[in-house]
Amino acid sequence: xxxxxxxxxxxxxxTEQRVSYTLDSTLETVDNAEQTATRIAADNxxxxxxxxxxxxxxxxxxxxxxxxxxxxxxGKKVMLDFERTGRDLVITIRDQGAGLDPAKIPDPLAPxxxxxxxxxxxxxIRSFMDEVQIHPxxxxxxxxxxxxxxxxxxxxxxxxx
Amino acid sequence: xxxxxxxxxVDGITIVDCSGRITxxxxxVTIRDSxxxxxxxxxxxxxxxxxxxxxxxxxxxxxxxxxxxxxxxQGGELKLLNLTKKVHDLLQITKLYTVFxxxxxxxxxxxSFN
Numbered sequence: 001x002x003x004x005x006x007x008x009x010x011x012x013x014x015t016e017q018r019v020s021y022t023l024d025s026t027l028e029t030v031d032n033a034e035q036t037a038t039r040i041a042a043d044n045x046x047x048x049x050x051x052x053x054x055x056x057x058x059x060x061x062x063x064x065x066x067x068x069x070x071x072x073x074x075g076k077k078v079m080l081d082f083e084r085t086g087r088d089l090v091i092t093i094r095d096q097g098a099g100l101d102p103a104k105i106p107d108p109l110a111p112x113x114x115x116x117x118x119x120x121x122x123x124x125i126r127s128f129m130d131e132v133q134i135h136p137x138x139x140x141x142x143x144x145x146x147x148x149x150x151x152x153x154x155x156x157x158x159x160x161x
Numbered sequence: 162x163x164x165x166x167x168x169x170x171v172d173g174i175t176i177v178d179c180s181g182r183i184t185x186x187x188x189x190v191t192i193r194d195s196x197x198x199x200x201x202x203x204x205x206x207x208x209x210x211x212x213x214x215x216x217x218x219x220x221x222x223x224x225x226x227x228x229x230x231x232x233x234x235q236g237g238e239l240k241l242l243n244l245t246k247k248v249h250d251l252l253q254i255t256k257l258y259t260v261f262x263x264x265x266x267x268x269x270x271x272x273s274f275n
Contacts, residue, residue: 027186059184063218114256
C-alpha cells in the first residue's frame, strides 16, 4: 500500500502508453507486480477472468525473475514494463540472471512430472496469455507477455478461437 | 491477504480450514507447517478445506502436491474439499484434478476416509 506502484495506475489507460518499473529481487516485488498488473489490466477493459489471468501470468514471471533469475540477489533488479498498443497489452519482465532456457523446462503435464512440486510457472503463463516470448541471454532473461484487448477500446479485435 | 488455517476433528478425520491465498512465501509455508505438525501428532487422515482460499499460484499448487505426497508416503490420506472455481480451474489445467481426491460435501468427505 502506498508504494510507488500506486501513482501510475489510475490514468494508465487514458494518458499513459507505457509504464516501467525497476524493482528489487524480493518477494514484495512479486506481490507488487501482481497488484500492478491487476490494476492495469482492469483499467484496460479486461474482464474479471482475464484480469486474473494476466495478474497471475505476471506474478509467475516475477517469481521466475526474482527466484530463478536473480536468485534474490540484492544487486540485481527486475524490470517490469507495461505497454498498451492499439490492440494489445504487452508486458515485459526482465531479470539479470544467468538466462532461462525454455527448452530445458520439463513438461509439467507429463505423467512422470505431475507430482513434482515445481515447474508449472511457465506453463501457467502460456495458458493464460495470447502470446509468450522468452528471450534468454547471458545477461538475463526477458519474457514478453501479450494479451489481446477485445473490449470496446480494443480497436475492434475479437478473440478468434 | 495472508493465509490462515485452523484445524478441527470430525470422526477421526482432521479437517484443516484454510482461508486466504496459498502463494509463494507465507501461504505455502503455512500449509506445509500445518501438515507437518499433524503428521508429527499421528494425524494422517487430513481433509484440506479450501472453500475460503481465494487464490493460489504455482508455488501453492506445488505445496498442495507436496502435502499430498508427504501424507501418502507416511501411510495417510490427504483429500481436498470445497474448491473455489479458480482453484478448481487451475487443478484442471495442470491435470492435477484427478490426482487429488476432491470432495464437495464435508460429511461425505469424512466418511470416504477408511
